[in-house]
Amino acid sequence: MKILEVKDLCKTYIVNKRQNNVLKNVNFSIDEGEMVAVMGPSGSGKSTLLYTVSGMDAITSGEAHFCGKNIAKMGQKELADLRLDDMGFIFQQMYMLKNLTVQDNIILPAVQSGKQESRKEILERCQELMRKLGIIEIADNDINEVSGGQLQRACICRSMINNPKMIFADEPTGALNRASSGEVMEELAKLNAEGTTIMMVTHDVKVAARCTRVMYIVDGNIKGEYNLGRCESNSQIRERERALNNWLMEMGW
Numbered sequence: 001m002k003i004l005e006v007k008d009l010c011k012t013y014i015v016n017k018r019q020n021n022v023l024k025n026v027n028f029s030i031d032e033g034e035m036v037a038v039m040g041p042s043g044s045g046k047s048t049l050l051y052t053v054s055g056m057d058a059i060t061s062g063e064a065h066f067c068g069k070n071i072a073k074m075g076q077k078e079l080a081d082l083r084l085d086d087m088g089f090i091f092q093q094m095y096m097l098k099n100l101t102v103q104d105n106i107i108l109p110a111v112q113s114g115k116q117e118s119r120k121e122i123l124e125r126c127q128e129l130m131r132k133l134g135i136i137e138i139a140d141n142d143i144n145e146v147s148g149g150q151l152q153r154a155c156i157c158r159s160m161i162n163n164p165k166m167i168f169a170d171e172p173t174g175a176l177n178r179a180s181s182g183e184v185m186e187e188l189a190k191l192n193a194e195g196t197t198i199m200m201v202t203h204d205v206k207v208a209a210r211c212t213r214v215m216y217i218v219d220g221n222i223k224g225e226y227n228l229g230r231c232e233s234n235s236q237i238r239e240r241e242r243a244l245n246n247w248l249m250e251m252g253w
C-alpha cells in the first residue's frame with residue numbers, strides 16, 4: 001500500500017522578489033515498509049522535497065497524499081497533529097532543547113501529543129527505545145554532555161516516541177564519523193525491518209546502499225530511481241555499494 005503519493009509537486013521560493021523554482025513537477029510514491037534514500041547534488045532540492053512532502057513547509061502547487069490524505073489541503077492544526085502523531089523527524093541541526101535532559105527531550109513529542117497516555121506509559125516506552133538504541137545510560141545527562149553519535153541516536157528515539165508510520169530524515173548521519181554513522185544506520189534499518197517506513201536524504205553511498213530504493217534529484221526533478229531491494233544480510237553490503245556507485249556515476253554523481 002502507498003503511504004506517500006506525490007503528484008506534480010512544485011515548490012517556489014521568492015527571495016528579494018526573485019522567484020526560485022526549486023521543485024518542478026515532482027512525481028513519485030513510497031510504499032509502506034520501504035526505506036528510500038534521496039541523493040543528488042548540493043542545492044538540487046533534496047531537503048526542500050523532504051520538508052514539503054512531510055508538511056513542514058508549504059506546497060506551492062500539486063499534491064502530496066500521506067495515507068490517502070492530501071496534505072496540500074490541510075490546515076495548520078490538522079498538519080501539526082499529523083506530524084506529531086504519524087510522522088517522525090530526524091534533522092541534521094537536531095533541535096534538541098539545551099536545558100532538558102536526553103530523556104526529557106525524547107518524551108517531549110509524546111507529552112505534546114493528544115493521545116491519552118500517562119507519564120508512566122510514556123517513560124516506559126522511552127526507556128525501551130533508549131535501551132534499544134544503546135543510550136539508556138545517558139538518559140539523565142544534559143544534551144551538551146553527550147557525544148554526536150549519542151545525540152543522533154537520541155534524535156532517533158525522539159522521532160520514534162509516538163510510534164510514527166513514517167520517519168523523515170535529513171542527512172541523519174551527516175555529522176557523524178564512520179563508526180557512529182554505521183551504528184545509526186544499523187538502528188534505522190532495524191526500525192525499518194520492524195515496519196516503519198523511512199525516507200532519508202543522504203550524501204553517503206554506504207548509507208544509501210542499505211536502503212531499498214534510491215531517488216536521484218537534479219535541479220528540482222527526479223532524474224532516476226534505482227531499486228536495490230531489501231538488504232537481507234550484511235554480506236550483501238559491498239555488492240550493493242558497488243552497484244549503487246556504478247549507477248550514481250551514470251547519473252552524473
Ligand SMILES: Nc1ncnc2c1ncn2[C@@H]1O[C@H](COP(=O)(O)OP(=O)(O)OP(=O)(O)O)[C@@H](O)[C@H]1O
Binds near residue numbers: 015022040044047048
Ligand atoms: N527557506 C528557503 N528560502 C528560500 N530559498 C530556499 C529555502 N530553502 C532552500 N532554498 C533554496 O532552494 C534550493 C534547494 O535547497 P535545498 O536545501 O533543498 O537543497 P539540498 O539538495 O538539500 O542541498 P544540500 O545537499 O546542500 O543540503 C537552493 O537554491 C536554496 O537556496
Ligand SMILES: [Mg+2]
Binds near residue numbers: 046
Ligand atoms: Mg539539504
